[in-house]
Amino acid sequence: MTAVTETIRNGVDTEKMFGTLDLIKAQPELAKFQFRATNRWIDGAHNRSTIRGFYAACAEDTSRAEAFELDAGEPAILLGTDTGANPAEYLLHALAACLTTTIVYIASARKVKLTSVESTLTGDMDVRGCLGVDEEPRNGFERIGVSFRVTGDAPAEKLREVVERAKARSAVYDMVTNGVPVAVDVAVD
Amino acid sequence: MTAVTETIRNGVDTEKMFGTLDLIKAQPELAKFQFRATNRWIDGAHNRSTIRGFYAACAEDTSRAEAFELDAGEPAILLGTDTGANPAEYLLHALAACLTTTIVYIASARKVKLTSVESTLTGDMDVRGCLGVDEEPRNGFERIGVSFRVTGDAPAEKLREVVERAKARSAVYDMVTNGVPVAVDVAVD
Numbered sequence: 001m002t003a004v005t006e007t008i009r010n011g012v013d014t015e016k017m018f019g020t021l022d023l024i025k026a027q028p029e030l031a032k033f034q035f036r037a038t039n040r041w042i043d044g045a046h047n048r049s050t051i052r053g054f055y056a057a058c059a060e061d062t063s064r065a066e067a068f069e070l071d072a073g074e075p076a077i078l079l080g081t082d083t084g085a086n087p088a089e090y091l092l093h094a095l096a097a098c099l100t101t102t103i104v105y106i107a108s109a110r111k112v113k114l115t116s117v118e119s120t121l122t123g124d125m126d127v128r129g130c131l132g133v134d135e136e137p138r139n140g141f142e143r144i145g146v147s148f149r150v151t152g153d154a155p156a157e158k159l160r161e162v163v164e165r166a167k168a169r170s171a172v173y174d175m176v177t178n179g180v181p182v183a184v185d186v187a188v189d
Numbered sequence: 190m191t192a193v194t195e196t197i198r199n200g201v202d203t204e205k206m207f208g209t210l211d212l213i214k215a216q217p218e219l220a221k222f223q224f225r226a227t228n229r230w231i232d233g234a235h236n237r238s239t240i241r242g243f244y245a246a247c248a249e250d251t252s253r254a255e256a257f258e259l260d261a262g263e264p265a266i267l268l269g270t271d272t273g274a275n276p277a278e279y280l281l282h283a284l285a286a287c288l289t290t291t292i293v294y295i296a297s298a299r300k301v302k303l304t305s306v307e308s309t310l311t312g313d314m315d316v317r318g319c320l321g322v323d324e325e326p327r328n329g330f331e332r333i334g335v336s337f338r339v340t341g342d343a344p345a346e347k348l349r350e351v352v353e354r355a356k357a358r359s360a361v362y363d364m365v366t367n368g369v370p371v372a373v374d375v376a377v378d
Contacts, residue, residue: 010232012233013268016268021320024322031320033313034311035281036281036312037278037285037309037310038308039308039309041306041307046200047290049281049286051278063264065271068274070259070274070279074290075252075253079201079202079294087284087360088360090280090286092225092240093228093238093261095371096227096236096238097261098277100228100261102319104230105234117230118228118229120227121228123225126220130363131209131213132210133210133214134220139364141224143371145371145374146373148375149378151377159375160375169318169328174318174327175328176280177369177370177371179368180330181331181332182365184288184335186337186338186348187336187337
């Protein structure tokens, strides 16, 4: 008989995961991260963010070989030329991606092999708010709907528990549902 | 003497903009939009959103020739392989892009020609929250900082007013600062 220890589950190295958690428990200062984006207006509704460096585990992380460049835009009906997804759609993507990754990490930690994780997100907006036509509608989405379909080698109840735990731990779900203090400073020189 | 009417300012068709605002004032039901994203897990921290159709002005919008595909990932220290910016970084991009586009649209409406709009965003996170190591830190950013540098053919005070108005009208700034109700449903079949 051979005892097989599988440390990679769902593409996640669980040995490294548990090692990271132990390190952070022992040295909480390792948990202080700072993520960043720089953005530059190009023309009209077209602007581009560059994302690369971040601070993590008491040091500047320089492991990324290249920067990520993300182009934003608007469709014609909102006066753009579709140079990229629009900002509100990027927010839906951020939410979908964070919940999905959190589901995958939690499933991996709980020894659940996933087969598929799919989601559809909708955001309802009355654009009178952000266009300044009416004071009543809010600027952003009134509500967001997320529909997940998750399959894997665990009973339905266990898969549901993984999704519930992901909601309770997702960074972007927390930010989108609870809000974050944002400080804006402006130089006009 | 020739009176030149410039309708395109900062790449924004202001005649079309004011026409859109008049239409929406007359028919508020045109303002109901729904944006969407579908996401599919690929492996580990890698997942991909597809964004194309949306509902606007009482109809399904089919003007986009192609879908936008957005890949998310995590850096090595967070158990990924950098298949894309991470979800929290995408949220920073969404915020930067929305404030920037709102600045450009408002400047265009107010006859301000912009030369540049640049921003740097930072998000501070204690990852003990989202990793489930400690109950005290929240999962998401504790705070977000946004530094804008805006130049154009207007007095400093007017440029500052444009940024202030953009904060008051940006859809993503509203969502990130105030939060949005999110309903999650799950199918595990």
